[in-house]
Amino acid sequence: MPAPLSDLTDALLSEARRAGADAADAIAIDGISLSIGVRGGQLEQAERSEGVEIGLRVMVGQRQACVSASDTRPETLRDMAGRAVTMARLAPVDPTVGLADPGQLGAVRDGAGLDMADPSPDPDPAHLEHLALRAEAAALGIRGVSQVQSASAGFSRSRVHLAASNGFSGGYARTDHGLSCVAISGEGLGMERDYFGDGRNHAADLLGPEQIGRIAGERSVARMGARKPRTGAYPVIYDERISSGLIGHLLSATNGSAITRGASWARDLMGVQVLPRGLSIIEDPHRPRASASRPFDGEGLATRRRMIVEDGVLREWTLDLATGRKLGLPSTGSASRGTSSPPSPAVSNVALTMGDQSLADLLRDMGTGLLITSMIGSSINATTGDYSRGASGFWIEGGEIAYPVNECTVAGNLRDMLLTIRPANDARPHLSRVVPSLLVEGLTLAGA
8 A cells, every 4th residue: 555645745844844944835646647559450559657746845934945856765855855945045035925824724635525536446458458449440430531540548546645834734536537539531631630538537437439439430531521711700619629728718817827917818807797698607626526626725725616707707816825915815725736836826627607509509590600620729819818729620501511621710809709609508517627619709710
């Protein structure tokens, strides 16, 4: 049985105090991961990794420094603490540096209520290879699929423990199972590629390999004969598989790190309508069996369900302690933490209000325009919200798919785009970002 990670974090804190730190927090993460890839009915790639990563943040007055290592010997912990304190004494003064007050700390110290760790035995490589081969065979069984670029299956199990000199100590475990397939249709310059995959905390929830391979194959065949669409101003639908990226731009713009730097097109939008009335964005870090759930944040504060946008109006930034102090606001319990850097704000599970129409209904209402199923590249001005991205998908005429398209660019301004969105009802509820297909008005398409 692996040693408790709490022993490592306690030892790091003890060494930090001996080295002269006024305050400190420590994080330890261990885990294993296994990835299997097949191609042409044969094993192509097999990777396994395991190890422990540790990180220490120390504070000397209002100065801080972070160090990390993958060696857990006592002498390494001692050297880490000494280096960290030396670095902190040379760091610039930052009045926002500091741990949470004990009264701010969350009472929940484990992930027992979130059901993130699969209790079943870890899958062996032969089982993962079998799943990947079945997905590949299913894709190749679709007429028009010329080859499968890759079919892969993976698994990981990890534990994390966070402790601090303010008295916080807590940790939790997570497992992740994944299966994906990338299929290619056509030959030569006429080849088109598409994919499908699934990832879950529990293996029992994972979609079957035949379904994953079949959908990947059908998607690639549907893209055969793609060409550029015409240039002009048209409505656009972001398919559910990529629509979360559009909402992600709003989440990035309302992140405390961007707001405190003044590098956000949303910096003056608190209390202002940013989405159509009736639409909300809700963060819920306590959703069971979701990949971004967490019982406490990276500073030991309780996580909570909160409205980022309520009835179209922006209600909260996403803050950790430091960005909250800069803005004169409390943390939203959103600190994220790695081993080599201080905490920074990040969202967990989020969901956008769904509509009452299907994707087919949105296509019918759109009439003529572009259904985007894939995006490449990005040119987004974080300060102004000007938006330009490469896209591919399907041209829509009379509410029906007319032909596949590629090599086009869609452009607009995020502030204006988000005020026009109309959601479908097709979001997948198990994802960490539950966002349905979105109809957006008034974008400029650059194609043929």
